[in-house]
Amino acid sequence: MVVEGLYSLLEDSQIYEDIRFRDSKLLIDGNNLVFNLFFKSKLERNHGGQYLAFQTYVQSFFTTLKECGIKPYVVVDGGSSISKIQQKTKMERGSVLVQKAHSAAQTGKTENILPILTKLVFQQTLIDMEVPLVKCIGEANRELAALASEWRCPVLSNASDFYIFDLPAGFLRHDDFQWEAADSYIPCKRYTTSRFCSFFNINNQLLPAFATLAGNDYENLREINWVIFLNGGRRKTYRIASLEGLLIWLRRFQTTKDALRAAMKLMPNVSRQEQTMLLSKVEKATLEYRWTLCPR
Structure with a gap:
């Protein structure tokens, strides 16, 4: 469930904690990571995607984690079910995506559209690098939260669900995860529900x-x-x-x-x-x- 505006609400708050992340397990929202890495890489996206360059970028990300003593475990979505009430929202989001694709095709304007084979390239790269990868039957967020509670390690994602789950080791947001600036550790910000509830x-x-x-x-x-x-x-x-x-x-x-x-x-x-x-x-x-x- 998306909570629009939550990132902006917390932007200037004292809820986030600056940390130097290293020597830990890390659960990763795989679907979220694909989008984050691809759009951050600024690769071409209107004519099929630069898949080889994207593979290299993914390799660089997981190599950096290894150098910082971080053990990643990636969990990706399977299928998802929606209620009749939620169906209208899903259709609206799909309509927006179709409009973006039409605009990109007609004008050549760059839109945030993921090339069709990007997820496949991502998953095959992880297999080649022997990074643990699991695909859920349904959506991955609850499974990630369960593992995070069991292993007492943080989750890396941009999904707003993780502002709500009570995770012992907290939640690390992609946008604050400065892996390209790593030097034996990764500068980032940690969020916990306890700090959120105390603040509000x-x-x-x-x-x-x-x-x-x-x-x-x-x-x-x-x-x-x-x-x-x-x-x-x-x-x-x-x-x-x-x-x-x-x-x-x-x-x-x-x-x-x-x-x-x-x-x-x-x-x-x-x-x-x-x-x-x-x-x-x-x-x-x-x-x-x-x-x-x-x-x-």
Whole structure:
């Protein structure tokens, strides 16, 4: 579930911790890494992709990890299932991608479109380098969180889900992972849910509710105006103000169940029956995050 604006909300906060990362296991969100490495490499992407150059770039990344004593374990997505409520969001994202492809074909403008064989080249490169690689049956985020909890090592990704999972060793964001500046260690920033909850003064158990209410998978929830709960004036963009307002509103609750039930009452244009149906959906969605908070 994508929480738009979360990166920007945390950009100027004191939540991230500067660390020198080395001599550790590292779980890597493979699908996320493919996109990050490819677009960071600034390789040609409108005419099929520079696959050999991309392979060299991938090799350089994992060689650097080895030189810093980091043992990577890469997990990639398999299939994914979506509900009827989420289907519209998925279709909207697909439509945007088609429009980008059309623009690239018509004008030659560079768009963020991954050439079709990029993931295959990435996976074959890892196999050749004997980097541990696992493909999930479904989406990889929950499996990564489970392994991170078991091994007590961080996860490397840009996915906003990892701001919600309670990971013992935290989460390292790709954008702050300065592997090309490595010198026996990799400068980066570590995020933990404990620092997030302390900064925004909310109960750790409410993070799944925050992600579900702030996410863009449920159209009716997008209509709630969280900005009205801000203590002061609006800050930066409306989206950031909305997230801040939601976090302030959540402070009054101790449990996810109470927060979600209260949120349903903030949708005056939705019937009681529709609220009941949506409540059931969002309660189920929060379970995708909550299981890591308890012993397995």
